[in-house]
Amino acid sequence: MLDHALIQYLKSLERDNASPYTVKNYGTDIGQFLDYCAERNITTLPGLDREVVRDYLAELNDVGYAEASIARRVFELRAFGDYLLHAKAWEENVFRRIHAPRVPRRLPRYLTLAEVEQLLAVPNRSLPQGQRDAAILETLYAAGVRVSELVGLNLRDVHLNVGELRVIGKGNKERLALLGQPAVAALRVYLSDGRTALVGKRACNALFLNRFGGQLSVRSVSEMVREAGIAAGIAQTVTPHLLRHTFATHLLDGGANLRVVQELLGHENPATTQIYAHVSQRRAREVYQQTHPRAGETP
Numbered sequence: 001m002l003d004h005a006l007i008q009y010l011k012s013l014e015r016d017n018a019s020p021y022t023v024k025n026y027g028t029d030i031g032q033f034l035d036y037c038a039e040r041n042i043t044t045l046p047g048l049d050r051e052v053v054r055d056y057l058a059e060l061n062d063v064g065y066a067e068a069s070i071a072r073r074v075f076e077l078r079a080f081g082d083y084l085l086h087a088k089a090w091e092e093n094v095f096r097r098i099h100a101p102r103v104p105r106r107l108p109r110y111l112t113l114a115e116v117e118q119l120l121a122v123p124n125r126s127l128p129q130g131q132r133d134a135a136i137l138e139t140l141y142a143a144g145v146r147v148s149e150l151v152g153l154n155l156r157d158v159h160l161n162v163g164e165l166r167v168i169g170k171g172n173k174e175r176l177a178l179l180g181q182p183a184v185a186a187l188r189v190y191l192s193d194g195r196t197a198l199v200g201k202r203a204c205n206a207l208f209l210n211r212f213g214g215q216l217s218v219r220s221v222s223e224m225v226r227e228a229g230i231a232a233g234i235a236q237t238v239t240p241h242l243l244r245h246t247f248a249t250h251l252l253d254g255g256a257n258l259r260v261v262q263e264l265l266g267h268e269n270p271a272t273t274q275i276y277a278h279v280s281q282r283r284a285r286e287v288y289q290q291t292h293p294r295a296g297e298t299p
Contacts, residue, residue, distance in 0.1 A: 002034045002043055009083045029073050030080050045084065050094050053077065057098070067101040074100035109236060110246040113293055116141060118232040120182075129211060131194030133224055135186040136208060139165070140225070140240055142183035142294055144247030144265055146170075147218050147240035149177075153207040158191075160184050169266040178264065178288045181296025247292075254291030264288065 006027070013023050036056050042048060060070050074095070081093030111119065120137055124130035139150060149167045157166040163184050165177040179187070198209040206215035222240055229238025236242070244265070251261050289295045 002037060002045065002048075005045070005084060005089060006030055006034060006080070008087075009080055012083060026076050026080075029076050033073070033077060045090050048094060050097050053095060053098050071100040071102075074098055109242055110249040111234065111238070111242065113250065115232070115234050116246060116250075116293070119228055119234065119238065122228045122231045125186075125189065128194040128197035131186075131190045132198065132208060132216075133228065135183075135190035135194070136221060136224065137228060137243075138183040138186040138294075139179065140243040141247055142180045142292065143167075143177035144244050145177050146244065146266075147221050149266075150240070151206075151208060151216055151218055151221060154205045155207055156205070158187065158207060160187055160191075167266065173266070175263075175266045177266075178285055178295075180288075180292055180294045182294045250293055251288070251291050254293070256287045256291040260287045 009030075010023055010027050013026065033053075033056055036059070037043070037048065037052060040052070042052060057070055057074070060073070077095040077098070078093065081090065081095040084090035085093050120134070120141070123134040123137065125134050136150065139145065140147070143165055145165070145167055146169070149169055152168055153165060159166070160179070163179040163181075165179065167175050167177045169175060195207075195209060198211060199213045202213035204213055204215065208216040208221070210216050210220060225238055225240050225243070229236075232238075248261050248265060251264070252258065
């Protein structure tokens with residue numbers, strides 16, 4: 001039965017450590033297709049053919065679904081079909097014979113260098129929380145790390161003498177993120193003054209702390225960045241991910257090789273992983289120092 005096959009597929013995603021968000025979305029979207037099939041008395045795999053899938057996608061288009069949404073469903077159905085093939089429950093993945101709509105890629109938003117300078121000028125660096133916020137903003141822009149990676153940093157992950165952070169990214173994969181002189185300077189001030197004041201008598205290994213001396217949350221960082229953007233007079237909403245896009249854009253504008261930027265971002269695009277797998281950390285550092293607007297002198 002198709003419903004049982006979907007349940008088993010979702011369990012396999014959970015075993016592979018897919019996020020709850022992904023499992024929920026796949027369950028909802030694929031389940032919607034299976035409901036469509038059930039209304040046409042198709043409840044087993046042999047009854048599934050390409051025409052059923054094409055009719056379903058045509059109906060989605062007729063009722064106004066965006067092309068990006070339809071393309072996502074095709075991708076999810078293909079993955080479901082691959083699972084059924086691997087489990088030897090299906091002889092052919094007919095979903096692979098369906099063409100997804102072409103969705104134009106949206107260019108990521110980013111800040112100008114002047115806007116970055118305005119943003120970095122917002123925190124009051126004479127106060128502990130201001131020193132922390134300045135260090136966070138400098139680190140997000142200098143290193144291009146994800147906000148989840150930032151809040152996951154511990155004291156042992158910070159190596160200011162060489163301007164590096166040890167980051168644990170997606171899939172629990174480790175990489176080195178680089179810091180320019182302004183970020184190193186802001187972190188030194190925060191570690192010596194601001195963090196000492198925030199941690200008080202508590203024992204906490206997290207690098208960035210809240211006002212109670214505990215680990216700062218993703219939500220708190222995102223809210224701080226948003227408010228700093230407003231205070232800086234920046235028209236668009238500023239997020240940690242926007243700073244990550246800005247980091248990459250400014251490196252590329254400065255002449256950085258795309259392969260090096262890929263390495264610094266810690267991307268794991270399945271289609272291009274092999275291309276970016278052999279970029280040396282030494283070469284990445286050289287390009288970073290030459291192209292990042294706030295790299296400054298080597299620490």
